[in-house]
Structure formats: C-alpha cells, structure tokens
Amino acid sequence: MKAERILRTSVVSLALRAISAGVTYLFLIALARTTDTADFGIVGTIISASLLFSIIASAGQRIALLRFVPGPLAKGDHQRLGGVTSASFRVALFGNTLMYLLLAGCVVLAGLMGRLEHWAAIAWGLLVVPLTGIIDMQAHLARAYRHVVLALVPKDILWRFISGTILVALFFMWGQKPLTLAMVLSILVGVLASLIILQGLLMGARYRIPSAFAAAFAKERPEPGSDWRNARTPLWIASVAGVAFSNLDVIVVGLFLGSETAALYFAANRIAMIPVLFLVSQNIALGPAFSMHYASGQMDRVHRDVVKASLFTFVPTLCTAALLAVLAGPALSLFGSEFGAARDPLYILLASGVLAVAFGPNELVLTMCGQEAAAMRIAVWSTIIGALSILISTIWQTAEAVALGVFFAQCVMRGFAWLTARRVLGFSGDIISATIVLLGRTRSRAAR
Numbered sequence: 001m002k003a004e005r006i007l008r009t010s011v012v013s014l015a016l017r018a019i020s021a022g023v024t025y026l027f028l029i030a031l032a033r034t035t036d037t038a039d040f041g042i043v044g045t046i047i048s049a050s051l052l053f054s055i056i057a058s059a060g061q062r063i064a065l066l067r068f069v070p071g072p073l074a075k076g077d078h079q080r081l082g083g084v085t086s087a088s089f090r091v092a093l094f095g096n097t098l099m100y101l102l103l104a105g106c107v108v109l110a111g112l113m114g115r116l117e118h119w120a121a122i123a124w125g126l127l128v129v130p131l132t133g134i135i136d137m138q139a140h141l142a143r144a145y146r147h148v149v150l151a152l153v154p155k156d157i158l159w160r161f162i163s164g165t166i167l168v169a170l171f172f173m174w175g176q177k178p179l180t181l182a183m184v185l186s187i188l189v190g191v192l193a194s195l196i197i198l199q200g201l202l203m204g205a206r207y208r209i210p211s212a213f214a215a216a217f218a219k220e221r222p223e224p225g226s227d228w229r230n231a232r233t234p235l236w237i238a239s240v241a242g243v244a245f246s247n248l249d250v251i252v253v254g255l256f257l258g259s260e261t262a263a264l265y266f267a268a269n270r271i272a273m274i275p276v277l278f279l280v281s282q283n284i285a286l287g288p289a290f291s292m293h294y295a296s297g298q299m300d301r302v303h304r305d306v307v308k309a310s311l312f313t314f315v316p317t318l319c320t321a322a323l324l325a326v327l328a329g330p331a332l333s334l335f336g337s338e339f340g341a342a343r344d345p346l347y348i349l350l351a352s353g354v355l356a357v358a359f360g361p362n363e364l365v366l367t368m369c370g371q372e373a374a375a376m377r378i379a380v381w382s383t384i385i386g387a388l389s390i391l392i393s394t395i396w397q398t399a400e401a402v403a404l405g406v407f408f409a410q411c412v413m414r415g416f417a418w419l420t421a422r423r424v425l426g427f428s429g430d431i432i433s434a435t436i437v438l439l440g441r442t443r444s445r446a447a448r
Contacts, residue, residue: 041259044266054133057099060236082220125185272349290368310434360429382413
C-alpha cells in the first residue's frame with residue numbers, strides 16, 4: 001500500500017473516529033439522561049461485555065480477515081481469498097450463536113433462581129453480543145478491502161446516533177419519565193440488526209464484498225495446511241486476551257462495585273478513549289498495509305510506517321488528554337450532577353491512554369508480520385497480570401483503585417510488547433525510538 005494511500009486512509013479514519021467519539025459522547029449523555037442511573041450502569045456493562053464476548057465467540061476471525069485477506073486480494077488469488085473469507089465467517093457465526101445461547105441461558109437461570117432482577121430484559125438485550133460479532137466481522141472484511149467508511153460508519157456512528165435519537169424521542173413521548181431497561185435494550189438490538197442487513201446489502205451490491213451470511217454459505221474452503229488454519233489458535237487467544245484487557249475493568253466494576261459505580265466508571269472510561277483515537281485511526285490503515293508489506297518481504301517499509309505512526313499520533317494524543325483533564329468537570333456534568341464523582345478515575349484513565357500511545361503499535365506489527373505466536377504470549381500474560389491487578393484493586397471498593405489497576409496493567413502489556421518487538425523484529429514503535437530514527441534521518445540528509 002502506497003504511503004499516500006495510507007495517509008489518506010488514516011485521515012479518513014481519524015475523521016470518522018472523531019465523529020464517532022462525538023456521537024458516542026452524545027449517545028451516552030442521552031442514555032444517562034433518559035434512564036435511571038442503575039439501568040445506565042447495566043446497559044453500559046452489557047455494551048462493554050458485548051465486545052468481549054463477541055471476540056471470544058468469533059475465535060480470532062476478525063484479525064484473521066485483516067491478516068490473510070489483503071495478500072491474496074492484491075495478487076488476485078480469488079480461490080484462496082474465498083476460502084479464507086467463507087471459513088472465517090462460518091466459524092464466527094457459529095461461535096456467536098453458541099455464545100448467545102450460553103449467556104442467555106445463564107441469565108434466565110439466575111433470574112428463575114431469584115438472584116437477578118430484570119433477567120428477561122437482560123437476556124433479550126444480550127442479543128447485542130452476536131449482533132456485535134456479525135457487524136464487526138463485516139466491518140473487518142471491509143477494512144481488509146480498504147473500504148474504511150463502510151467499515152466504520154454503520155456501528156461506530158449510525159448505531160449510536162440512531163439509537164440516541166430514538167431514546168430522546170421516546171423519553172419526551174413517555175412524559176419525560178425514565179425509560180425502562182427493556183425499552184432501551186430493544187432499541188439497541190433493533191437498530192443494530194437493521195444496520196447489519198443494510199451494511200451487508202451495500203457490501204454486496206456496491207463493492208462486491210461478501211456479507212456475513214453470503215460468505216458463511218459459500219462453497220469455498222481454505223487449503224489444508226494453510227497459514228489461516230495454522231494461525232487460528234494464536235489469533236483467537238491474542239484477540240480474546242487483548243479485548244479482555246481493554247474491557248475487563250468496566251465488567252469488573254459492574255460485577256463487584258454495583259450498577260451505580262459502574263455507571264460513573266463507564267462514563268469516565270468512554271471519555272478516556274477519545275485521546276487514543278489518533279492511534280486507533282492509524283492502525284485501521286496500517287493493519288492491512290503491514291500484512292501486504294510482510295507478504296512481499298518489505299520489512300523496511302513496515303519500520304518506516306511504524307515510525308511515522310508514532311510521530312503523528314503521540315503529540316495530538318497528549319494534547320487531547322490534557323484538554324480533557326482540564327475540562328473533566330464540565331464533560332462529566334453533562335451526564336448528570338452525580339457523575340462529577342468520576343473525575344479522579346478519568347484522570348488516571350487518561351494517563352493510561354497516553355502511556356499506551358507512547359509505546360506505539362507494537363502488538364499490531366507483531367500480529368500482521370507473522371509473529372502471531374509472540375503476540376499471543378504477550379496478550380495472555382498481560383491479561384492474566386492485568387486481570388489480577390484489576391481484581392485486587394476491587395478490595396478498596398473504589399473506581400479510583402480500579403483505574404490504578406488499569407494503569408499498572410497497561411505498563412505491563414505495553415512493556416511486554418515493546419521488548420518482544422525489539423527482540424523479534426529489531427525495532428519498536430515507541431515515541432522515543434521513533435524520535436531517534438527521525439533525528440538520525442534528518443542528520444543524514446543534512447550531511448548530504
């Protein structure tokens with residue numbers, strides 16, 4: 001992928017992610033204002049858990065699409081391309097269906113035993129899990145085909161925008177009384193299901209990209225002994241561990257600290273994600289590019305792209321985090337007066353995000369450049385240590401303690417990835433290394 005195309009894709013991704021962040025912020029405010037605080041905490045926990053459980057159910061096939069589609073797509077190898085695509089979607093659809101049945105069964109059982117309130121609504125709302133798995137699979141395939149708008153707009157922007165608009169409209173039609181949990185979850189499920197259908201139709205009709213169901217029922221099969229088959233387990237474990245690492249804190253707070261504390265922490269968590277948008281946007285473009293460069297043996301281009309990504313993302317990330325820290329009070333107050341208690345957790349989570357960007361996209365480089373096993377080991381050990389630190393932090397029964405546990409876990413995970421990239425690839429994506437490389441190149445040009 002040419003540098004100009006990577007830059008253009010990164011800019012488009014950043015713009016869409018910025019819009020998504022704004023829409024998400026407004027959606028959360030609408031959700032907080034139209035529901036009870038306890039229901040807001042439940043919905044926030046379900047949304048966070050849906051990503052984790054859908055990743056588990058998809059068995060690493062989201063990353064597999066990014067890892068194994070760009071190469072045969074660039075070479076025009078349609079047989080190999082079709083085999084990987086159809087196999088990935090079959091695995092993901094089966095896994096997400098099974099996951100929903102398991103989760104809903106546990107919720108129903110807990111409800112019938114009298115241990116869970118609103119169990120029927122929660123069981124219904126858990127349909128968000130398989131729907132998230134399906135729309136994310138379609139989005140990752142669109143990313144592999146380099147259609148970023150088609151990948152990001154349906155779920156990241158339209159789902160929240162349409163759902164938030166409906167919530168506000170119903171709130172006023174309902175006499176400005178808090179909406180029930182069942183109503184809110186029904187809106188989320190219905191809108192997400194509709195967007196999956198529309199996204200799939202557009203993929204097939206406009207871009208000739210197979211939708212989830214078209215791919216799942218295709219006849220192609222991957223070749224015996226193919227890279228896709230060999231990498232399934234490492235990609236699955238790495239993707240599950242990575243997403244568990246990113247969402248475990250919200251789930252733990254919801255389970256152990258109560259729904260009201262979960263509501264406060266969820267708001268802080270989502271605001272703290274905003275500064276990381278710059279790195280995430282770069283990764284959307286760089287993932288397929290790394291895969292293509294690795295397939296053609298151009299590791300020097302991978303290194304060059306990593307340096308550029310680090311240099312272009314760290315400063316705006318740091319500035320955005322600082323601005324949000326200054327405006328933490330007003331930003332949280334929009335959710336409601338009681339959300340001001342989430343200010344200290346927000347400060348800590350913002351620092352954690354800056355730390356993650358400072359280390360660079362080392363995990364992505366390892367995964368896309370044939371080091372799936374190394375990425376898997378990093379993700380597993382980091383998640384184990386991170387889970388222990390987060391769980392231990394709940395002893396203090398405060399959101400601030402959990403946020404500190406997240407910060408420590410970030411240090412561990414990013415440190416592992418940095419050391420592994422230096423050892424295996426000979427370079428890393430941290431801001432210090434990128435700055436040294438830039439200065440070296442500048443002096444070399446000046447010497448000429």
